[in-house]
Amino acid sequence: MSDEERDMEAGTRSRHDSLPIDNRDWTPPKHSVTAQLGLVKFKPDEDAHLLVKDKSVCRDTCRRKFCTHTCPAQVYRWEEEEKTITIAFEGCLECGTCRSGGCPYDNIEMRYPRGGFGLQYRFG
Amino acid sequence: MNTTTNTPTPRRFEAIVVGGGPAGLAAAYTLAAGGARVVVIERGDWPGSKNMMGGLIFSQPTGQVIPEFWKEAPLERHVTRREMWLTTGESVLKAAYESTDFGAEPYNSFTVYRSRFDKWLAEQARAKGAVIITETLVEDLLMEGNRVVGVRTGRPQGDLEADVVILAEGVNPFLAEKAGLSHGLKAESLAIAVKEVLALPREKVEDRFNLEEGTGAAYEIVGEITNGIPGTGFIYTNRDTVSIGVGVILKDMVDRAGEAYALLERFKAQPQVRRLIQGASPREYAAHLIPEGGYRGMPKLYGNGVLVVGDAAGMVNAAFTEGANLALLSGRMAAQTVLKARDCGSFEALTLSHYGELLERSVIMKDLKTFEKMAPFLSAHPHFFSIYPELASAAVKELLTVDSLSKADKMHLIIKLVKSQRPTRKYLKDLYDGWRAFS
Numbered sequence: 001m002s003d004e005e006r007d008m009e010a011g012t013r014s015r016h017d018s019l020p021i022d023n024r025d026w027t028p029p030k031h032s033v034t035a036q037l038g039l040v041k042f043k044p045d046e047d048a049h050l051l052v053k054d055k056s057v058c059r060d061t062c063r064r065k066f067c068t069h070t071c072p073a074q075v076y077r078w079e080e081e082e083k084t085i086t087i088a089f090e091g092c093l094e095c096g097t098c099r100s101g102g103c104p105y106d107n108i109e110m111r112y113p114r115g116g117f118g119l120q121y122r123f124g
Numbered sequence: 125m126n127t128t129t130n131t132p133t134p135r136r137f138e139a140i141v142v143g144g145g146p147a148g149l150a151a152a153y154t155l156a157a158g159g160a161r162v163v164v165i166e167r168g169d170w171p172g173s174k175n176m177m178g179g180l181i182f183s184q185p186t187g188q189v190i191p192e193f194w195k196e197a198p199l200e201r202h203v204t205r206r207e208m209w210l211t212t213g214e215s216v217l218k219a220a221y222e223s224t225d226f227g228a229e230p231y232n233s234f235t236v237y238r239s240r241f242d243k244w245l246a247e248q249a250r251a252k253g254a255v256i257i258t259e260t261l262v263e264d265l266l267m268e269g270n271r272v273v274g275v276r277t278g279r280p281q282g283d284l285e286a287d288v289v290i291l292a293e294g295v296n297p298f299l300a301e302k303a304g305l306s307h308g309l310k311a312e313s314l315a316i317a318v319k320e321v322l323a324l325p326r327e328k329v330e331d332r333f334n335l336e337e338g339t340g341a342a343y344e345i346v347g348e349i350t351n352g353i354p355g356t357g358f359i360y361t362n363r364d365t366v367s368i369g370v371g372v373i374l375k376d377m378v379d380r381a382g383e384a385y386a387l388l389e390r391f392k393a394q395p396q397v398r399r400l401i402q403g404a405s406p407r408e409y410a411a412h413l414i415p416e417g418g419y420r421g422m423p424k425l426y427g428n429g430v431l432v433v434g435d436a437a438g439m440v441n442a443a444f445t446e447g448a449n450l451a452l453l454s455g456r457m458a459a460q461t462v463l464k465a466r467d468c469g470s471f472e473a474l475t476l477s478h479y480g481e482l483l484e485r486s487v488i489m490k491d492l493k494t495f496e497k498m499a500p501f502l503s504a505h506p507h508f509f510s511i512y513p514e515l516a517s518a519a520v521k522e523l524l525t526v527d528s529l530s531k532a533d534k535m536h537l538i539i540k541l542v543k544s545q546r547p548t549r550k551y552l553k554d555l556y557d558g559w560r561a562f563s
Contacts, residue, residue, distance in 0.1 A: 020379040031386045036320065036409035043169075069381040070374075072318050072411035093411040094174065096296035100413060101311025101378050112298070115167045115278050116259030123321045123365070123408045124176045124239030 019104050026065040026078050033074050037091045044090035045117035050075065050098065051087075051109040058085045062105055070102035094119055137163045137255070139462055140275055140286040142262045142299060144171025145238075146181075146448045147434025148292030149245040150189045150455030151462075156252035158463040163284065164246065164254055165277060167261040172242030174294075176410040177448060178319065178358050179238060179367055180342055183231045185449035189456050190248055192230075198244050200235040200362035201340025202227065209396075210513045211347035216396045217517050227339055235340050235360045235367070237321075238448075265289065265299055271428035271472075272303060288429050288462050288471045292455060295413045295435040297423065303430055306423035311375035312500070313417030315355065315442070318384045319369030320392075322404035326364045332400050333361050344445060347513035349391040353377055354502040354509050357391045358445070359400065366401055368392065371414060376506065384411070416442040419489065419496035426476040431458040439488060443495040450488050457482040501561035505554060511545050 052058060058065065058078075067076040067085065073093045077086050092113075099110040112118070139155050141148040144166035155162040168174040180203065186193055194202070205222040226232040246256050257277075266274035266283060274285035291300050295314070300306035324332075333341045345357035355372030370387045377384065391397060415421060415438040422438040425431065433439070434451035441450060461479040465471050483489050502508060519538045529537070542551075 020381075024381075029383055029386075031383060031389055033385050033409065036385065036406065039406055039408050040410070064381045066378055066381050069383050070316075070378050072316065072384050095316065095411045096413050097316055097374065097411075099296065100309055100314055101374050102316075104311075104378055110296075112167060112261055112296075115261040116169060118168075118174070120169055120173045121176055121239040121408065121410060123237040123367075124172060124174075124242075124410060 020066075022061075022063045022066075022104075025063055026068065026080075029069055029074060033072070037073060040091075040093070041120045041122065042090055043117050043120060045113050047114075048087060048089045049111045049113045049118075050089045050092060052085055053107050053109055055084060057105050057107045059083050062103075062107075067098055067103045067108065070097055072097065076108075092118065135284055137161050137284065137286045138466065139163075139288050139290060139459075140165065140284055141290045141292055142275060143292035143294055143434075143436075144168070144246055144256065144258075145175050145242060145292060145294060145434060145451065146245065147436075147439070147451035147455035148290065149242060149249050150452040151290050151292060151433060151459040152254040152256075152455075153189060153245070153249040153252055154456045154459035155462060156249055156254040158459065160459075160463060160466060162254045163286075164249065164256045165260050165262050165275065165284070166246075166256065166258045168258065170243050170258055171246035171256065172239040175238040175242050176319065176412040177238050178317070178369060178445065179235050179360055179362075180233050180445070180448075181236050181241070182233045182446070182449045185453050187230060189452050190245075194229070194231060194234065196244075198236070198240045200237065201335075201338060202231045203233045203235060203342050203360075204335075204339040205341045207341065207343040209343060209345040209347070210516055211345055211349055211394060211396075212514050212517045213348050214395075215517045215521065217513075217520055227336075233342070235342070235362050237362070262293070262299060265303055265430075267303075272430040275299075288431065288465065288476070290455075290458050290462070291430065291432045291436050292434050292451075293436050295415050297432070297436040300423055300432050300436050303427060305425075305427055305430070305432055306436070309413075309415055309417065309421065309438075311378055312373065313415065313421040313438075314374040315371045315414040315416050316374045316377060316384050316411065317369055317371035317414055318388050318409070318411045319367055320388065320406055321362070321408040321410075322366045322368060322401050323364060323407050324366055324401070324404045329361050329364060329366065335361065345391070345397075346509060348510070349394060350387055350509055351382070351390065352506055352510045353380065353382060353387070354506055355387075356445070359397070365407060366404060368397075368401060373416070373502070374413070385409075414442070414447065415440050418442065418498065419492040422492075425483065426461075426473055426479050428473045428476075429471050431461065431476055431479055433458045441488075441491050441495060443498055444491070446491075453486065453488055454483065457486065497561040501557060505557065507546075508554075515542055515545060
C-alpha cells in the first residue's frame with residue numbers, strides 16, 4: 001500500500017463523531033511551500049494574530065498535528081523535540097482554514113492582522 | 125488609495141459597508157449612485173489587496189451593477205472556450221464548448237485579477253461619491269440593544285455610526301458571528317482553494333491554449349487530481365499568465381490530514397497539464413476558503429440595522445463555480461433595500477427583510493435551492509471523484525483502442541469492468557441519490 005492509499009484509508013470519521021479519526025502519528029508535510037510564500041508580499045505586524053488556545057491539546061490529544069498539513073501556508077510547525085507547535089504568523093494567507101476545521105480540535109484562535117498589515121495580493 | 129487622510133471624515137454615515145470586495149463595492153456603488161452617504165471600510169492597503177478568486181467574472185451580472193464595464197475595467201481575457209476535463213492518472217476525457225458569440229459584446233465572461241479589478245471597482249464607487257477608507261480593520265459592531273448602530277475600527281477614536289451596516293467581510297464572518305446572524309461555517313460546507321499565477325509570454329498562452337488574440341479559455345477539471353477528495357481543479361488564461369488551482373472540501377481534506385498545495389503539485393505534474401504550463405515562472409501563490417454550503421449553509425441575512433452580503437452570506441454556487449457574480453448582485457440588492465428603507469425612514473429587520481424578498485425572487489436563490497443538496501451528496505459519495513472518472517476513461521479507451529476484439533466484445537468487456545468496480549445496486553443507489561440531489 002502506498003502512502004497515498006494509506007491516506008485515503010485514514011480518511012474516515014464516524015457518523016456520530018465530529019472529529020476525524022486521529023490514530024496516526026505526525027509526519028512532516030510532503031511538500032514545502034517556502035518557495036511559493038516567497039512570491040507573496042507580506043507586511044508583517046509585530047503582534048501575532050494567530051494563537052494556540054491550549055498547548056496541551058497539541059501535545060497530548062492531537063496525534064497527527066492536523067494544522068501542520070491543513071494550513072496552506074504551513075504557518076504551523078510541530079517541533080518534535082520541544083513537543084510544541086510554533087506559529088510563523090508573518091506568512092499567513094489569512095484564509096481562515098485554521099478556525100474553520102483545519103484544526104479539528106478547534107484549538108486555534110484566529111483574528112485578522114491589524115488594518116494595513118498582513119498579506120497583499122498583487123494578482124489575487 | 126488612502127483617500128481620506130486630507131479630508132475630515134464625518135463620523136456618521138447613512139450606510140457603512142465592511143469590506144471592499146465585489147459584494148461590498150457593488151453595494152457602495154449602488155448606494156452612492158442612489159444619493160446615500162456611504163463609507164467602505166477595507167482592512168487592506170487598497171480594496172482588492174486581500175481578495176482572491178480563480179478568476180472568472182460574468183458579464184451579465186457585472187453589467188447590471190456597472191453597465192458596459194468591459195470598456196474600462198482591468199480585464200485579462202474574454203473567455204470564448206470552456207472545457208470540462210475528467211482525469212485519471214494517465215488520461216483525460218474532455219468536453220468543450222466554444223462560441224464566437226462569447227467573443228463579441230456584451231461577452232459572457234472574463235478572466236480577471238481580483239486585486240486589480242476590485243481596486244477599479246472601488247474607484248467607480250468613489251466617483252459616485254462613496255468614501256473609501258483603507259488600512260482599517262473593523263473589530264466590532266456598535267450595538268444598541270439588538271440593533272446594530274455602527275462599527276468600532278482599529279483606529280484611535282475609530283467609531284463610526286450609521287443607520288445601517290452592510291457586512292461584506294468575506295468568508296470568515298467575524299462580525300456576522302458577533303451579531304448572532306451567523307454561527308460560523310463548518311468544514312463540510314467550506315472548500316479550501318489554492319492557486320498559483322504562472323507567467324508565460326502572451327503568444328505562448330495563445331499558442332498552447334489555441335486562442336485567438338485577446339480571447340481566453342477556462343478549464344474545470346474533475347477526477348484523480350484531487351486524490352479522491354471531493355473537489356475540482358481549474359486553469360484560466362490571463363493575458364500573460366495562467367491561473368492554476370485546486371479546491372477541495374475542507375472536511376474531507378482535514379479527515380485525511382491532506383495538503384491542498386500537494387494536490388496542486390500533483391495537478392501541475394499531470395502530463396496534459398504540465399505541457400500547458402511548461403517553463404512558466406511562478407508569480408504568486410494564494411489560498412482562500414469558499415463557502416459552499418449553498419442555500420442551507422446561509423446565515424440570517426438581515427437584522428435590525430444590518431445586512432449580510434457576498435461570501436459572508438454564503439453566496440456561492442459551487443456547482444457552476446460562481447461566486448463573484450452572486451456577490452455583486454447580493455450587494456446591489458442590499459443597497460436597493462437600504463435605499464428603500466431610507467425612503468421609509470426605518471432600518472428595522474422588518475423593513476430590511478425586503479433584501480430577503482429580492483434574493484428569493486432572483487436567480488441567486490433559485491440556483492442555490494436547485495443545488496442545495498449537492499455539497500452533502502458529493503461529500504457522501506467521494507467515488508464520484510475516483511471510480512466514475514476511471515470507468516468513463518477506461519470505457520472510452522477500450523472503444524478507441526483498435527485491436528483484434530470485436531466492438532461487441534469490447535462492449536462486453538466494458539460492462540464487465542463496470543460491474544467489477546461496484547455492485548449494480550450501488551450504481552442504482554448512486555443514480556437515485558444523484559437524481560435526488562440535483563433535481
